[in-house]
Each structure stands twice: as structure tokens, then as C-alpha cells.
Amino acid sequence: MSDEKKIIIDEDWKSQVASEKETLAQEPQEAEPPAANQMPPASFEMLLTTFATEAMVALGQLPNPVTRETIYSPEHAKYAIDMLQMLEEKTKGNLGEDEQAMITDLLHQLRMLYVTSQTPPAAEEKNGPSIQD
Secondary structure (H helix, E strand, O other): OOOOOOOOOOOOHHHHHHHHHHHHHHHOOOOOOOOOOOOOOOOOHHHHHHHHHHHHHHHHOOOOOOOOOOOHHHHHHHHHHHHHHEEEEEEEOOOHHHHHHHHHHHHHHHHHHHHHOOOOHHHHHHHOOOOOO
8 A cells, every 4th residue: 555645636616616706796795884983773772771881881880982991980870870760760651561671670780780889898808708606
């Protein structure tokens, strides 16, 4: 037996590539993603997300998208949460199930985050766990 390695060249690859190009050219093209400066479509969900993001930035959970700095401004966070609450009250009975669930969940999560950000850590957390007999 020969230990010589044989190289097999597939001569048909060029025609296969050409065929794939033709098939792709005939298929309808998907819409391109929006440009960086193009705004997303206006929606109730986008409005809720805007206020939720504003609250999270004010609570130091996300960096400011413009300055890239992390801030802590509980007054600003409370204002954004209050705006979401006002929207919930004003739209009561006019929302779909998904929209109502979204605003209810967002308000609950943001309120919990606000409360926990206002509460100083317990002494055990500062000094480490204590050993009790």
C-alpha cells in the first residue's frame, strides 16, 4: 500500500457557488435594520421602556447612555416611577392584557428596586455573617 496522500479537488464547486448566488438573487431581500440615527416606531411599550430605563439610570443600575456615568438620583427615579403610575391610572381599562401585565410588572420591579436602594445594608452585611450558638 502506498502512504501517499491524495488530494481530491472538487471541480464542481464553482458551478455550485454560481447556482447559490443566482438563487439568493431571486429571493426577496429582507428589510435592512434601521440606521443608527433612525428612531424606533412609537408604541406604548417603547414609552414604558423609556420611563423604566430612566428610573434605572437614576437608581444607578445602568450608566447614563449619554455621559456613560453611573449616577444615583432617587428623586429622579421617583419621578419616572410616578409617571408610569400615572400612565397606569389614566389608561386603566384601555390596555390589552400584555400591555397591562407589562406596566404592572414594571411598576412592581421598579418600586422594589427603589425601596431596596433607599434601605441601608444591614449590619450583618457590612461586617460579614455573625456566628451564633
